[in-house]
Amino acid sequence: MEANAHTILVIDDEEDVVDLICFNLEKDGYVTLRALDGQTGVNLACQHRPSAIVLDLMLPGLDGFQVFEALRQDARTRHIPVLMVTAKAETADRIAGLKAGVDDYLTKPFSPKELVLRVKALLKWVPDQTGMVVESGPFYLDKSALCCYIDGEEVSLTSTEFRLLAMLVSREGETVTREDLIEHIWGASGNPSSRSLDTHLMRLREKLGADAALIKNVRGKGYRYHH
Amino acid sequence: MEANAHTILVIDDEEDVVDLICFNLEKDGYVTLRALDGQTGVNLACQHRPSAIVLDLMLPGLDGFQVFEALRQDARTRHIPVLMVTAKAETADRIAGLKAGVDDYLTKPFSPKELVLRVKALLKWVPDQTGMVVESGPFYLDKSALCCYIDGEEVSLTSTEFRLLAMLVSREGETVTREDLIEHIWGASGNPSSRSLDTHLMRLREKLGADAALIKNVRGKGYRYHH
DNA sequence: TGCCTGAGTGACAGTATCGTCACAGTCGTG
């Protein structure tokens, strides 16, 4: 159902726990990566840049905080939200975690459902993964794959339509001027007097079906996407 | 230290708790708003549009979920992150909260430090659009989106109407002269003897409905908006 | 009260902008 190809990295030394977490995440359409120790976790994170990381505090070798530090050091992983999981219910640890910049915290025992929901909550704030994904409302646009999912279903867009939609969706709530759109799609050589933009927008709207209404015209200014 | 004075709304019926939370938030440089029941909370949220909301689940009158729903219904408060606080450690509630879209969850007893850190974590994701928004009374004008909300509902205005209303609302209480308004909308080439301004003002008032009364004419001088 | 001035209203026509369409050109592929 979810075309949401978010990848979640789970770092925990207890294999049973990892299995449980991954099983539940996968059930929700996420792709999972597993690491049974800290160093592997850091390596996988750098290599695959997951959308979010579930990190156990107690680990052999590098512990959770060290892993977290390592992730924050690296430019490639600095912005990935981390959900820290621990057996300890102690407040001191929770504070230390949050202070260090951990994005959320969950204490064992937790229900798998809650974990999935917390991961989802973290992903909600992620603007666009590596700059390659734009997501808002019913739209999910993967710039690297140039594919577009609407309400979970793949819709084939031409490159012009894709750039148009990506521009509007990534600037949700803002009115994007005609000039900006033309500049973004055709560059400086774009012809503002032509009906090109309108035509492509019309073709795009046809493909969006009911969601076309989310793109509104602001007369004399441009267009605005709002979810 | 913080130039960015984020406002946090705290909704809880226990005054001691509110005091404690507010005290700690203020210590960190935040501006706080208090509400001791749900309805007050919703009203304050709509009125002041805080950067984040701390919401107790157990409230007299409207309960936490109802408050949350109300906040998500209103265009003015839809995007404000909510941290829900509850005495119950029960997983079912936590899940229900997260499922409904609550952005974070904290179980009593919690340390004030942790609460502040969690609020900070929520604010991390909030985009800052100060200066782009004019708001007062029932009006909410977003200059970047060029859209206008009245009592939480979107009202479509033409660009002239928008500029007119923005001018008046941003100079609340002041009598803005006809000349100033004409200058602001048409520039120096504006024609003061024309009935244009009156016509646009009339059209604007039609769209404002009952709130049209907030814009008063000052005979021989100009117009004044007062809430 | 009657006059004067400025403000509110409704109708109208001109203009700008938008949505849609048909058509033609380009490009890559089988």
Added chain:
DNA sequence: CACGACTGTGACGATACTGTCACTCAGGCA
């Protein structure tokens, strides 16, 4: 080459927005 997918263009009608005018209405003043 023929075909289809994609694109850019200009024509056209529909619509939204604007300014002007004539007229009415209301407040202030003698």
